Amino acid sequence: MTVGPHIHRLANGFTIAAEPMIGVETVALGLHVDCGARHEDARTNGLAHLFEHMVFKGAGGRNARQISEAVENVGGYLNAYTSRDQTAFQARLLAENVDLGVELVADLVRKPHFEASDLVREKDVVLQELGEARDLPDDIINDHFHSTAWPDQAFGRPVLGEEESIGAIGVDDLHGWTRTHYRPQSMVLAAAGKIDIDQLVDLAERRFGDMEPAPRPVAEGAAYQGGLFVERRRLESAHILFGWEGVSYFDPAYYPLLLFSQAAGEGSSSRLFQAIREERGLAYSVGSSVAAWRDTGMLTVYLATARREAQHATDLSRDLLREAAVTLSEVELDRAKAQIRATILMALESVQSRADRLGFQTLVHGTPIDPATIVTKVNACTLDEVRAAGARMLEGAETLATVGPALKAAA
Template sequence: MTARMHRLSNGLTVAVEHMAGVETAAVGLYAAVGARSEPDGRTGLAHMVEHMVFKGAASRDARAIAEDIEDVGGSLNAWTARDQTVFNARLLAADLPLGVEIIADLIRAPHFDAAELEREKSVVLAELGEARDTPDDIVFDHLQAAAFPGQSLGRPVLGDETSIAAIDVTALHGWLAGQYRPEALVLAAAGKIDEDAFLRQAEARFGDMAPGSPPSIPSATFTAGVHHDVRRFDQLHLALAFPGVGYLDADVHALGVFAGAAGGGASSRLFQEVREKRGLAYSVYSWNHSYADTGVFGVYLAAARRDGAKALALTREVLARTAEELTDAELQRAKIQAKAGLLMGAESVQARCDNLARGIQIHGRIAPLSESVERFEAVTLAQARRAGAAALAGGEVLATVGGKLATAA
């Protein structure tokens, strides 16, 4: 497998990875903008744009977009995060030009019809209602809001009723014009790729975009806090978080290993202590997520309401003990799990395409998987303990759905 990166004259990055032995391809446009880039009062705008481009673009209406991609057995998808928006297609290799064409049309020639926008607002409001009624989903929005209060990084990706109602066609066009600038975009493809042909397609579809970069993203500061959603559900859903590190921080891999050892699988300390030995939760796991300038290390668990306080206390205890007593065997297990996750996740053309683009957005270059594997393997016991201890000492955020707990650590 070979991966190469190119830049068009306007600053847009094009990346391609040829994979032997496959007959399909994945292509995506990866924008380094998302909900975090939204100005005050515009929460949900990035997500609404992602929805609305599929209502019609260039010569196609919504039905034609769906039919043209499915007529060749392909699929088209998109998603919005706090720091990224992605439009991607999966097709047979011969149909890759169609995928590039449609993706280009979506962001360069959307119809943005006012009547369609009003209908789509109802769809997004239904999506918002579904999220709010899903406690193991909405608890993470509560956690993010408590960790980054009053900051764009703390706002929900979907927005709220007021911000969604305020979105108009002018705002949609303004978002694309201001944020989707070539220097913030990566067009990536992986699979059975003719590199020269793909570069010609990229130049034809994106080469005439006016050069430029999007506005700078506001910085964020992790702040200790609490959010209780006291609506009654069958279980108490709890998320506990501590300050993590940015994805270029020297400790990012060490904290990832610590998170894996603490609660990354059925053999982890949290799973064994909270679920297996005490039976205080059905689901419990930890994670580590990084942004450009900050991050979040956290734990999620779902427990019976009567067991919530005990589960929370035990979780805090287990995390503290892990930072002090993490063993070499646990370290090695977490490192091999991280390595396996990277390599197993990279065996599909879509995963290779995603990894290719994300590596470029983070590092400004193609970052081979072997590099991440080596960095995980290089983490020492002292580094993992230190990274975990630093996170735990940085302040705590607690979010719950289904009840209120005492918050004293």
């Protein structure tokens, strides 16, 4: 049970978003920052992710061990992630320790130590992470897809970076990244759980209120092109990711496209799963998905299959999506609506999910979106709108990335 989200902005533009929840004893905090891999230049590709790693090596007078001990001594934990658009620093604690959580996430971004010796070691860790990703075809194929769909631009470069760009990053780059991107107008402190709103605002004022305001840096726009990428490997299986440019989460077609993907390719009752796996046994993993950002998006299908079945499974998947854009039924649409509604409402039962949603939506839209509003928009989508959204995507240029055998692009 909750009492609704509250938004408060400090004089310098820093935003606090809080959603008290009745019947819980914990708090999930997240400092969401409007910067990610797409804000980098080619020379420093991987900087946003490396920054996220480096702040945990020492900040606010604590070294890496002391940061870990400070939060784990009270039974909590810290985490972080970097995406193309955003970076987030998360703390999960008992409600009585919310002041420590705010202190720690504030220290990470405001008082990082950035020692040269730590940077050398952490680069090795990131390179190991990069190597691990490249060893996993179902992981690295996403980078291949992005670099092919959005070539020679920030949006298409990998979040982890490349060996050369990681090696070129120095301590001065980390400090410059902080000055340029970690500004109060670019940050949202989101919290859900057993929250005292006045206390949270006071804590935010103490930790972030003295920051000097500055405009948000504008990331390079994304210009989709599409194309074919093949990484030949001697694998027993084939890993395939193909798709088309989708829409941003501001586009009116966003919710219809979510429903199209859900009905056509997500879940064990979808057309793709039933036809590709259940009826023909062509793939052990198959499914579609939709991703969206401020200025672009994608509708994709992932297949993991035997090499001998790769081309057939890919061609059939394309045909099934094209057919769905014409013949999708009301029964399939109703099932997709029920699945999306359930996903939205089930997430509300998680303190962490609420905090993550609150931070993301406030950073992007300026205010959180009521889940009931989203459910209403989903329910309002008509069959014609959903079919049209699918057809619109499928008319665009295709991107096809494979790890394993070479495949033919769409005719």
